Amino acid sequence: MHTHTITIGGYTLEALIDVEGVFFPLSIVFPNVPETAWEPFRAWYPDTVSGSDKLYTRVACYLIRGYGRTILVDAGIGPGPAPLFGHACGALLDELARRGLTPDVIDTVVLTHLHPDHVGWATRDGQPTFPRARYIVSHAELEAFHRDDVRAAMHAIVPGYLDQCLAPLEGAGVLEPVEDPVELSHGLKVALAPGHTPGLLRVELGDATSAVWLVADVFTHPAQITYPEWCSAFDMIPELAIATRKAVVERATTEGIQILASHFPPVPGLLHQDGASIRWEPVSR
Ligand SMILES: [Zn+2]
Numbered sequence: 001m002h003t004h005t006i007t008i009g010g011y012t013l014e015a016l017i018d019v020e021g022v023f024f025p026l027s028i029v030f031p032n033v034p035e036t037a038w039e040p041f042r043a044w045y046p047d048t049v050s051g052s053d054k055l056y057t058r059v060a061c062y063l064i065r066g067y068g069r070t071i072l073v074d075a076g077i078g079p080g081p082a083p084l085f086g087h088a089c090g091a092l093l094d095e096l097a098r099r100g101l102t103p104d105v106i107d108t109v110v111l112t113h114l115h116p117d118h119v120g121w122a123t124r125d126g127q128p129t130f131p132r133a134r135y136i137v138s139h140a141e142l143e144a145f146h147r148d149d150v151r152a153a154m155h156a157i158v159p160g161y162l163d164q165c166l167a168p169l170e171g172a173g174v175l176e177p178v179e180d181p182v183e184l185s186h187g188l189k190v191a192l193a194p195g196h197t198p199g200l201l202r203v204e205l206g207d208a209t210s211a212v213w214l215v216a217d218v219f220t221h222p223a224q225i226t227y228p229e230w231c232s233a234f235d236m237i238p239e240l241a242i243a244t245r246k247a248v249v250e251r252a253t254t255e256g257i258q259i260l261a262s263h264f265p266p267v268p269g270l271l272h273q274d275g276a277s278i279r280w281e282p283v284s285r
Pocket of ligand 1 (some may be wrong): 115116118217262264
């Protein structure tokens with residue numbers, strides 16, 4: 001699929017699509033949103049819905065290069081086959097190979113959160129997939145995903161993935177929990193944006209004049225920019241997720257911050273006031 005290379009703050013940023021397609025009914029992902037409420041968004045974001053009641057979803061990871069650093073943000077669904085995604089096999093390593101990159105060039109992997117579609121390639125065969133990388137996660141996220149209730153809930157979605165994807169990183173001593181916020185590289189920062197998960201990290205690039213935020217699953221669908229109160233079934237702390245969405249919409253709108261989200265079309269967008277509503281508009285380059 002066609003993606004753009006973005007230049008921002010001395011870095012190049014590319015979305016790498018691990019998988020895309022039609023996997024989930026809208027009514028499952030957004031159980032509290034009536035079908036008719038989707039009508040305007042079918043027209044605004046035609047490449048995010050399929051048929052009358054399905055999402056068209058991507059799972060994007062990001063490759064960021066600059067200042068001698070090679071950073072990967074998120075690790076997709078993994079080698080698969082992944083039952084949650086139609087038994088698909090993730091394409092992340094192929095996408096890296098197409099760019100002439102082997103896993104050992106990655107120096108840092110940011111795990112925005114620990115849901116199964118963001119950590120799939122973190123390990124292979126019980127070893128870190130990216131052998132030279134330190135893996136960044138928030139303290140809050142790591143603490144939450146050690147709790148029995150959270151582990152049981154995750155196990156119900158994808159059995160065993162935390163044991164496969166997280167435990168080997170901890171065993172190898174490459175997992176680096178961070179506090180909020182922290183600069184990982186020149187002008188590249190992670191900051192807490194909790195609610196979808198207890199310690200979700202967004203990645204911020206750029207400066208006051210031009211910035212891009214990788215917000216992962218703060219928004220699952222761009223309709224949530226217009227209606228931050230729409231919660232996905234995967235929002236673990238709904239009230240906090242709503243508050244975070246509102247805060248991100250406020251800042252992105254007033255400061256002109258471009259927003260990239262893991263499951264949106266893989267291009268950055270600006271938030272524009274359009275009549276009574278705010279919408280996400282992909283930036284054409
Ligand atoms: Zn996700």
